[in-house]
Amino acid sequence: MSETVEIRQLTAEDYIDLKESMLRAYPDMAGSYWREPTLRRLIDIFPEGQIAIAVNEKVVGCALSIIVDYEKYGDDHTYEQITGYYTFNTHDIKGDVLYGIEVFVHPDFRGKRLARRLYDARKNLCERLNLRGIVAGGRIPNYEKFADQLTPRDYIEKVRDKEIYDPTLTFQFSNDFLVKKILKNYLPNDEASRGFATLLQWYNIYYEKDIDTVRYNKSTVRIGLVQWQMRDYAGLEGFLQQVEYFIDAVSDYGSDFVVFPELFNAPLMAEFSQMDSAKAIRGVAQYTEEIRDWFVSKSVAYNVNIITGSMPILIEDALYNISYLCRRDGTFEHYIKIHPTPSEVYAWGIKGGNELKTFDTDCGKIGIQICYDVEFPEPSRILAEEGMQILFVPFLTDTQHAFNRVRFCAQARAIENECYVAIAGCVGNLPKVNNMDLQYAQSAVLTPSDFAFPVTGVKADATTNTEMVVIADVDLVLLKELHAFGSVQTKKDIRKDLYEVKWKK
Template identity: 25%
Template structure:
């Protein structure tokens, strides 16, 4: 039986006095999840933005000025997560970071393996705030990460950052690359935004008959325009079939309550659903793509007066 214990963070944004305070917080969070047996730890989208608190106050609301200034902390950010993943032998999807790329910036989720090595997945679809106010560029490239499991097996997973989860194409490419798990770090200011990401993630789990792990940012941070308010709850979604939950929710935390949601993913259940479920979304994906033709407009007559 292939089981992976995952930890999804409902992670709160704090104002830090110095780097040491930030380092202590992240170190404690990772130690907590690892101590509870978590092997794959997921932090939310833009969790790294609490580092804005270490910038000069005049940059806290300066969207253009904060982006280059944050690059100064990136080497230490990478080193910290690399050391923690290696120390605890865990895989960490770090809170995404606005990283300088070419002449602009991308929203990058760094993925740290148990040996401390790191790779990344950039966000592909920008929200209006990112595109129109913060000028964050779409990333390029899609990656499937392979995590060794006990018994010589492996799990492949992919990352869909927040808005990315609302579009089927990315998750489908990841699933075609062997992904059995979709990791969804998110930053949503209102319940409506959280609902969009939640529904998108559940739809991607249904379409591809895979698990989706949703890790939201929690914030009351009016000290920076880049964050302000963020809300949500950590959750794990699954296709509603056979021995998986009937409502498609494998686990979930409390609303706006910081902490780890730690749960076991039985990969045997989703593999069985793909092979012999009541419905076979994964098997039927090609037919669903090929059978629809261009829509024909059919005018309907107005009601006849009597």
């Protein structure tokens, strides 16, 4: 006969089965079992926090919990204090932490992953209630065998390193719990643990503090990339008309971001074709602030955040390559390309910027790098450490070799930093503009490489060398899951004890 397993809320009618299971689960703690009035009180106070597991309709284990305002108790507390001396008057529906006060499974039913089901159910409850995490005091019942040779700290480290097996702590480690602290006299009558316990914590990666219902961070973000055709636009007015066409089109798809390429306003250099290229690009730079202000107005009018590609700008007579984030609330910030290419320096005299930071938006935290910047892994790592979820890379490349450098490096940045990378480039040619003859591009939205993402690591891409838009949805929740549960976790596993990346400025 096959077994049936059910996870459900515990009821007072389950007490007889539960008592039998508890007595068998704790043979080394005689008399330490839940009394029926105490259990009824707990169920009355917080019914959904009391989880039972039944095999063939017989309750063989449970996970019991309360919600607490953790700051009131901190990390130095005993079991009696956190439970209000078993009155559970410490339960606070406005609290921020789910406190685990009990988990056990009848020994005859161990080895069936029932405890893992209880833990998963408790984690799901924590996420559903939007609590910061789960905290619990954990026994170390095998410690009595090693107490003469090892301190509690040494014992815990050896269990973590799988040199020693502990039936409770080993299981906690396998369920993503971290040891915050060693507690003394947490359960004074726990002789097997010699009175010691581990203060365990599991973090809810979906927790949102003080959610603002008006301005909120979306979980699914729609990105629109403009693969821009270089052509003669007959001046600034014609150029802006074409830009607005794309903003309008991408906005109609409900996009949260529209992204333009690097130096996509280079067609305006045709106006200065009688000058050498260094003077011509400085001529175009005079339009940059006007174009920026125009972008700001359009981001509000079309309700879309705009990454303005990049444009040349003169700052105190020095020439830079600048990109703007124009938010749909009317605010804007800028990023200056840090690494000008050798040809930018030689032909135009462009200088590199000295600032790097992430930008907050209503769709998460983003970063901007311009073309050559993405070929250097260190700045992207710094942005990732600051919480960047999407990296936008406007680029301009003339040959397939140059494009592949950008594309492959952008893909690497997505994998190593566990983020999305959106690249947008120019296509076509400008025969009347020196140093801007040919363009090669395939714009794309790139992803990390794990089961939740496309096997190619490409969410969407454009047809090579064709003017078009690319629309793609990216799920920020998948990034949180990747950080916590990915097959590999490059952000978490970096060996900071050996090396680190620092920003010197």
